[in-house]
Each structure stands twice: as structure tokens, then as C-alpha cells.
Amino acid sequence: MSLELVQDYANYWAYIVLMMIGMFAMISKNNLIKKLIGMVIFQSAIILFYVSTGVKEGANIPILSHDEVHPAHHGDDHAGDSHDAPHDKPHHADAAALDPARFSNPIPHVLMLTAIVVGVSTLGVALAIVQRVYTDYGSIEEDEILEQIRPGAHD
């Protein structure tokens, strides 16, 4: 197990361990809330995994500085409010090109923003369902609920 192997892939090992902890909780725990916590742990591992694919060595955050958004060759009309009144078309030829390797990949961040929000919504609905199960069956332990639904039956 060389050091480079650990250095390159240790993050994936951490996420897989988290994922397996979450999966074990979802399958084997009896308490419904603990199952939900397992689901949240699983989602967090997935989100971490995706965000880690956007990392580039030595890269900065995906936010440009003011000079990079308005390249220097028309630096005299920044006091104006409409930046593109005389020049609307992209200036590819005369502005210095941005090196994509200097910025982290923005796409995984965007996808995971959506995933986090959807995860929170799912968790909210799941908690509401658990509350409703509690008021209807009087318990949030899976085996007690199954006893009430199917008396004396096995899993």
C-alpha cells in the first residue's frame, strides 16, 4: 500500500466508509428515526464524494476577481452603470484567456447544492411521516409496528 495510493484515494475510502455506516443504519436499526439518520449520513457521503471530484490541485475557488470579469483593456468606463452599452459581444480575441486549471470545477458544487436542498426536503417529509406513524401506531420501533400490522408474522 504505497503512500501515493493513500494520498490519491484516501478521500474515496472515507466516503465509502461513511456510506456503509449509513447503509447499515438504514437496514438494521429498529428505530425509525435512527433509520432516517442513516439516510442522512448516506446522503452526506454522496455529497462529499461529488464535491471532491471538482477539486483541482492548486486551484482557487470558482469565483473570479473583478479584473478577470472586466479585462483591463476597457478599464476606463467602470464608473458607468451599464457595462455593455457599447460592447455587447464577447471579447475573445483581446482579453487574456482564463486557465481552467486555476479554478475549481463549479459543476459539482451546483449539482450538490440541489442535492442538499432535496435531501433536506426529503428529511422533512420523512420526519412528518414518522410523526404520523407515531400518532397512529403509538410506537416508532419497527418490530412493534409490524406486530400491529401483521400480528405474529415474521419479517
Place this chain on the structure above:
Amino acid sequence: MTSNPMKLVALAAVAVTGILLLSATPDFPAWGDPQSPASTSAMSKHYITESRFETQVPNLVTSVLADYRGFDTMFETVVILVAGLAIIGILRRPFQPGPRKVDGKKEPDLIQVVTCRLVVPVLQLFALYVIAHGHHSPGGGFQGGVMLGASFILMTLTGGLPATLARLPEQRALFLAGLGVLIFAGTGLLCMMLGGNFLDYEVLHRIMPGTGPVMARSHSMLIVEIGVAFTVCTIMFSIYAILSSRGEMRGGL
């Protein structure tokens, strides 16, 4: 019937899956590799190099979220709204007076009330800043909306649910949530009515005085982010209010 057989089966399944996944990790790109397939895709390069010319927004994540992938963000907002509505449908019920198992009635604690009074205005102001400054710094509609919702939750935790509901009634919260989605989808429909594609912000420069097609995209991004913030803030508060009061919206934690 014990649950030990199930736990052993679960442990075996998890171990097998874990070992399979761990053995597949050398196929993944290495940590921080600039030549990984995700980092060298044409789309990623286009977003990084061309976003400043096409949208004039420094924050690449916001420009991808609200402009290039705006359709996805719109449905994400709809998901939040639908989740709020689902929770209302599952849990909301009329107030049933009677003995309660959990006593939620307590005098508000003085330290909590004073701290809340100091913290909430700053928190809300900062949340509005995060929404408005999402073009230039990390932020945007989701982040600021969650902070606004958290400020209402803080008011509920310290001052009680009835006091916060006096400020943000349930009807108004739902109306604002729907208004947020309407702002987002309405911007897209407005683009269609002006002749462009759905959520094609460039054509909005005809109704925005003093902007060209590029700045119209930047301003439209702010408009849709405000819509997103409306929905996220009110639904976050509604979820907390309904879950903590067990659907009755009277007392609670």
C-alpha cells in the same frame, strides 16, 4: 423473534458492498487531478472561461446555477414547495384542546429573549446580504433563504410559536412560498412571451431599461434568486413550525 439475524445479514451485505466499492477506488481519478474527466470536460471549461463574457457574473457557481442550469434550479424550488405542502397534508390538523403529553408552555427566558432580540436583526440583514451579493461572493438564494428561515426558527425557539406566527402567519408564509416559485417560473414565461426560449434571459433586455443582453442575464439571475429565497425561507420555517407543534401550530418546543 430477535433482530440479530437481520443485523448479521445487514452487516454481511454492507461488508460485501464496502469491499467491492473499496476495490474499485483505484479506477477513480486521483484527488485533485487537474486532468480528471470531470475537470477537462468541455462544459466545465466553457463555464469557467466564457461565463464572464456571457453573464458578467464573477461567481461561477451562481451563474451556472441560476442561468446555465436554471431549469434544474426552478424544479428544485418546486421540490421545496411540494415538500412543504406534503408536510402540511400529512400533519396539519385542527387544534385539539386537552391534556398534552409534552408541556410546551413556559415563560420565555429573559436571557434567550434578549439574545434573540440582538441576534435576529443582524442575522436577517446578513441573510439579505448573502442573497443580494450572491453574484460576487459565495451565496445566493438558497443560502440566504436558509438563513432567513433560521432567523424565524430562532424567534420561535426563544419567543414561542404564537409570537412568531403573529409576524409570519401560516397563510402568508404559504403565499410567499408560492410567490417564490411564481417569480422563477414567471421570469421564464416572460422570456417566452418576449420571443426567446424558456428561461432565456437575454431577451429581457428589451424591458429592462439601460441594459444589454449580457447585463439582463445578470439582473435576471438576481430576480430568480430572490424568488428562490422566498420559497426556501418560508418553507424552512413552515416545516419546523408544523413538525415541532405536531401539526397544530399552537404550542410546541
